[in-house]
Amino acid sequence: MDVTLSIDDDLIREATRRAEAMGISVDQLVRDYLEQFVEKTNRNGSAAEFERLSHAAQGSSQGRKFNREELHGRK
Numbered sequence: 001m002d003v004t005l006s007i008d009d010d011l012i013r014e015a016t017r018r019a020e021a022m023g024i025s026v027d028q029l030v031r032d033y034l035e036q037f038v039e040k041t042n043r044n045g046s047a048a049e050f051e052r053l054s055h056a057a058q059g060s061s062q063g064r065k066f067n068r069e070e071l072h073g074r075k
Contacts, residue, residue, distance in 0.1 A: 007015075012026065019026050 015026050015029065019029050
């Protein structure tokens with residue numbers, strides 16, 4: 001998909017200069033950033049969903065602490 005962005009001339013010149021020094025294109029920089037952004041957003045969403053489900057769960061340890069053997073069914 002092609003996308004058109006409005007970016008300050010000085011900013012794009014500096015980004016181009018830095019990208020060339022890294023041996024990549026500005027397009028690749030933008031793609032990499034967006035992939036990282038989406039991945040981070042998904043991780044944050046997953047963590048929030050886990051927390052929501054944890055609070056909604058009906059189970060309770062009633063304050064009991066389990067040892068390693070009990071957790072792994074070794075007893």
